[in-house]
Amino acid sequence: MDWKPDRNDEKPIYKQIADYIEQGISSGVFPADSRLPSERNLARDLGVNRSTIVSAYDELVALGIVERKKGSGTRVSTDIWGTFHKRIPNWGRYVEDGSFLPNSPLVQQIRSEVQNRDLVNLASGELSPRLMPNVQLSNILSANPFTENLGYDHPQGNEMLRATISSHVKQFKNIKTNPASILITSGAQQALHLIVECLLKPGDAVAIEDPSYCYSLPLFQSAGLRTFRLPVDKDGINPDDLLSLHKKHRIRMVFLNPDYQNPTGTVLHLSQRKRILDISVELGIPIIEDDPYSLTSYNGEVNPTLKSMDANGNILYISSLSKIVASGLRIGWIIGPEQVIQRLADAKQQVDFGHSVFPQWIANQFLNSADFSDHIDRLRSQLELRNYAITTSLKKQMGDKIEFITPKGGIHLLGKIDPSIDEYQLLKESIKNGVAFVPGSILGSKRGYMRFTFGRSEPDEIQKGIARFAEAVKRITNH
Known part of the structure; x- marks a missing residue:
C-alpha cells in the first residue's frame, strides 16, 4: 500500500492505521468479508511494530467493523451494512476530528486537580466565595420581586x-x-x-x-x-x-x-x-x-x-x-x-x-x-491583603530564588525561577505536596515561569501554599 502513517502527527500511529482502514472500508477499498493483510505483513509494509497493528485491529474489532476468525485472519465484517449489524460510532475519531480544539492535557489536568479540597488552589483565576457579594445579592432577591x-x-x-x-x-x-x-x-x-x-x-x-x-x-x-x-x-x-x-x-x-x-x-x-x-x-x-x-x-x-x-x-x-x-x-x-x-x-x-x-x-x-461601590472598596482591600500574603511568603520561603513584579491590582503574580527546573515536574511535585499553580509555558513562550493566582484562597491558605511550593522546589532540586 502507498499510504504511510505520519510520525510527526500527534495522533498515535495505531489510531492513524485504524482510521485509514476504516476509511477504506467505508469507501469500498476493503469490501465486506475481504481479508485484511496479516499483522506481520502490514507491520512490515508500514514500517511499524507488529504490536502497533494488533492495537489498530483491536480498535476496529471493538467498533464492530472487522472480525477475527481463527485460521482465516482478520476480515471485514460480512454484515457491516446489514440491517441486523449493530455498529458503534467511532466516537474517538469524532472527538479528534472536531474543528474546535480541546484545552491542552495539562490545562485539563490542573482543572481536575483543583477540585481536591485539600489542595491550596493558586491556579484558578477566580475570586474566593468570601469575596463575592453573596449577602447583597441575596438581599436584592428578597427585597425586589422579579x-x-x-x-x-x-x-x-x-x-x-x-x-x-x-x-x-x-x-x-x-x-x-x-x-x-x-x-x-x-x-x-x-x-x-x-x-x-x-x-x-x-x-x-x-x-x-x-x-x-x-x-x-x-x-x-x-x-x-x-x-x-x-x-x-x-x-x-x-x-x-x-x-x-x-x-x-x-x-x-x-x-x-x-x-x-x-x-x-x-x-x-x-x-x-x-x-x-x-x-x-x-x-x-x-x-x-x-x-x-x-x-x-x-x-x-x-x-x-x-x-x-x-x-x-x-x-x-x-x-x-x-x-x-x-x-x-x-x-x-x-x-x-x-x-x-x-x-x-x-x-x-x-x-x-x-x-x-x-x-x-x-x-x-x-x-x-x-452596595456596588461598597463591594468594590472591600474587594480592593481584601485583594491587597492577599497580595501582601503571597509576596511576603515568596520572599520568605524562596528568597533570591524567585523574581517577580509586585502587582498593584488584580489577582495574578508571575514568578521567575531557574529555567533549568522542569516546570512540569515541579507542578507534579507541587500537586503531590498540596498546592497548584499554572506553569508559565501554558501562558507564554519562555521557560522558568509560573503564575500564582491569589484571589481564590484566603491569606493563611496562600502562606501555606507558598510554603508547600517552596518545599516542592527543594525536593526536585535536592537543596
Whole structure:
C-alpha cells in the first residue's frame, strides 16, 4: 500500500492505521468479508511494530467493523451494512476530528486537580466565595420581586442592563457609549469567541501578548488564525514590536489586557497606550481591549482605558463582572461600533438565542445599588491583603530564588525561577505536596515561569501554599 502513517502527527500511529482502514472500508477499498493483510505483513509494509497493528485491529474489532476468525485472519465484517449489524460510532475519531480544539492535557489536568479540597488552589483565576457579594445579592432577591418577562430578550441583551452599563463605564472608567453600542455576553470568554469567529477568517494574523492567558486558548488555532507574540515587560508591550510584526505579517487584530495583566500583573504605561492608539489609527488595526481587572486597583485609582482614549472607534472593549463580582453570574459585555455589535449579536443569537434574563436582572439591580461601590472598596482591600500574603511568603520561603513584579491590582503574580527546573515536574511535585499553580509555558513562550493566582484562597491558605511550593522546589532540586 502507498499510504504511510505520519510520525510527526500527534495522533498515535495505531489510531492513524485504524482510521485509514476504516476509511477504506467505508469507501469500498476493503469490501465486506475481504481479508485484511496479516499483522506481520502490514507491520512490515508500514514500517511499524507488529504490536502497533494488533492495537489498530483491536480498535476496529471493538467498533464492530472487522472480525477475527481463527485460521482465516482478520476480515471485514460480512454484515457491516446489514440491517441486523449493530455498529458503534467511532466516537474517538469524532472527538479528534472536531474543528474546535480541546484545552491542552495539562490545562485539563490542573482543572481536575483543583477540585481536591485539600489542595491550596493558586491556579484558578477566580475570586474566593468570601469575596463575592453573596449577602447583597441575596438581599436584592428578597427585597425586589422579579416581575420581568422570562421570554427571549433583546439580541444585544436587556435594554435596562445595557443602559446601566453605559452609565457604569462612564462613572468608573470615563468611557462614553450608549446602549446600542453594547452587547451582553456570557463573560469575556464568549466575547473573545464571538470576535474571533465573526470578524476574522482563517489565515489572518493576530498579535497577542507574551505571556498572556490568550496564549492558552485553543480558539485562535481552532479558527485557523496565525498568532504572533508581543513580549510583555514591567510596562507592558512595546509599540515598536507591534509595528515590526505588522510590517512582516500584516497584523489584522491585536488582543491586549492593559491593566493588571494576566498573568504578569503589570500595567501598560500611559505613553505606550497613546502610541498604540496612534498606530491603530495610522494602520487601521482594531485593538481588542480585555479589561477584567482595572477596578481592582488597590489604591482606588483607575487607569485610563484604551477605550476611554479612543476618539475614532478603533477599540473593541471587553469587560465583565466575573473578576469583580461573581464568576458564576456570567455577565460580560462588548462595547464597540454599532455595526460590529449588531453582527456579534446576530451570531450570539444563533448560538444561544440571547442571554438569560434572570442574571441580567440581578446584575442590573446590583450595579444600580450603593452596595456596588461598597463591594468594590472591600474587594480592593481584601485583594491587597492577599497580595501582601503571597509576596511576603515568596520572599520568605524562596528568597533570591524567585523574581517577580509586585502587582498593584488584580489577582495574578508571575514568578521567575531557574529555567533549568522542569516546570512540569515541579507542578507534579507541587500537586503531590498540596498546592497548584499554572506553569508559565501554558501562558507564554519562555521557560522558568509560573503564575500564582491569589484571589481564590484566603491569606493563611496562600502562606501555606507558598510554603508547600517552596518545599516542592527543594525536593526536585535536592537543596
